[in-house]
Amino acid sequence: MNFGKQTNLPSTNMFPNLNHYLVLAEKIFFILGAVIYFIFSLVVVKQTTTMSKNVQDKFNAILIIFSYLHLAFSLLLVIITITIL
Amino acid sequence: MPRSPDLDTIAPDDKVDSPAPKVTVSSPDIPIPSTPVPVTDVHPAPKSHLKPNYFDTPGFHKKVYDILGHTKTPFSSFLVRPDIFTFSEKDDDEEILLVLRPHWFTNVGWIIIATLMLFVPLLLPYVPLLNNFPPNYQFVAVIFWYLITFAYAFEQFLSWYFDVYIITTQRVVDIEFNNLLDKKFSEAGLGAIQDVTSRVSGVSQTMFNYGTVLIQTAAEVNQINFEKVPNPDKIVKILGELRETDQPSLNQHVS
Numbered sequence: 001m002n003f004g005k006q007t008n009l010p011s012t013n014m015f016p017n018l019n020h021y022l023v024l025a026e027k028i029f030f031i032l033g034a035v036i037y038f039i040f041s042l043v044v045v046k047q048t049t050t051m052s053k054n055v056q057d058k059f060n061a062i063l064i065i066f067s068y069l070h071l072a073f074s075l076l077l078v079i080i081t082i083t084i085l
Numbered sequence: 086m087p088r089s090p091d092l093d094t095i096a097p098d099d100k101v102d103s104p105a106p107k108v109t110v111s112s113p114d115i116p117i118p119s120t121p122v123p124v125t126d127v128h129p130a131p132k133s134h135l136k137p138n139y140f141d142t143p144g145f146h147k148k149v150y151d152i153l154g155h156t157k158t159p160f161s162s163f164l165v166r167p168d169i170f171t172f173s174e175k176d177d178d179e180e181i182l183l184v185l186r187p188h189w190f191t192n193v194g195w196i197i198i199a200t201l202m203l204f205v206p207l208l209l210p211y212v213p214l215l216n217n218f219p220p221n222y223q224f225v226a227v228i229f230w231y232l233i234t235f236a237y238a239f240e241q242f243l244s245w246y247f248d249v250y251i252i253t254t255q256r257v258v259d260i261e262f263n264n265l266l267d268k269k270f271s272e273a274g275l276g277a278i279q280d281v282t283s284r285v286s287g288v289s290q291t292m293f294n295y296g297t298v299l300i301q302t303a304a305e306v307n308q309i310n311f312e313k314v315p316n317p318d319k320i321v322k323i324l325g326e327l328r329e330t331d332q333p334s335l336n337q338h339v340s
Contacts, residue, residue: 023219026218026222030222030225030226030229033229034225034229037229037232037233040236041236043266044236044239044240046266047243047262047266048243050266050268051243051247051262053173054172054173054247054260054268055170055172055173055247055249055260056169056170056171056172056173057167057169057170057246058169058170059160059246063243063246066239067239070232070235070236070239073232073235074232077225077228077229077232080225080228081225084221084224084225085221085222085225
């Protein structure tokens with residue numbers, strides 16, 4: 001009677017690569033999300049520029065700078081996602 | 086008794102039977118065009134004949150400041166005769182009297198939400214499911230989250246900042262950006278304004294003195310609403326003043 005004791009039998013895992021596929025799916029999910037977000041940030045830049053052309057006020061330049069910073073960070077996110085994941 | 090054709094003696098709604106105009110053709114050789122001739126207005130209605138004389142005078146400016154007061158901060162929702170502000174559809178001879186944005190209190194909701202979103206990553210260790218993710222995935226997820234938080238706050242701010250209501254010496258204008266790339270521009274000439282009413286309802290609107298100004302017009306857009314704008318009573322007053330000033334122009338439109 002050796003219930004609860006470890007044995008030296010080989011692993012009987014039927015899906016040895018499941019974890020690998022899961023990680024791959026996560027990676028694809030993150031990269032896809034980052035790319036879509038980058039496209040969204042491009043739209044934000046376009047939107048801010050268009051709005052600033054239509055309505056000109058004191059802080060338009062600051063808002064455009066913020067939109068470009070947002071674009072830069074989203075590009076950074078794409079790069080980070082591809083490199084470190 | 087036959088009706089008198091004299092315009093001085095007939096009532097305004099009396100029907101006057103005038104003889105039908107005779108059509109005379111000078112020569113049968115001249116061809117009559119089958120296509121309709123475009124009708125041009127011989128006497129186009131002037132935009133406003135008072136502008137150069139009255140709206141540029143210091144007396145008028147003083148009256149505007151007396152009614153509206155002076156703008157204190159550049160981020161104000163109530164900009165009186167702003168120096169820098171302009172919009173793409175503005176005419177050269179048009180002067181901006183008042184620029185309105187929704188009251189600052191309308192921003193409180195999204196500011197609270199964005200602030201709460203900032204603290205969400207701190208809860209990450211308390212969610213067991215997310216702890217199974219490798220640390221580099223968690224790092225990317227946190228960056229992603231902060232970018233989404235920034236984008237949310239930025240979009241809300243843009244929506245507040247660029248949705249403006251403008252009163253000029255010639256018209257009232259409503260510029261709205263509903264979502265990312267949807268712009269709506271509505272305008273009505275001062276002479277076309279028929280009725281102006283304001284509505285302040287609810288606790289916050291009463292406390293902070295903001296509300297909706299409803300402008301009924303005879304223009305293509307029959308109603309322009311200035312929503313959640315500060316000092317609605319002052320706006321009604323200045324529009325009333327402008328309508329009185331623009332009355333000769335209105336009369337000319339009618340006649």
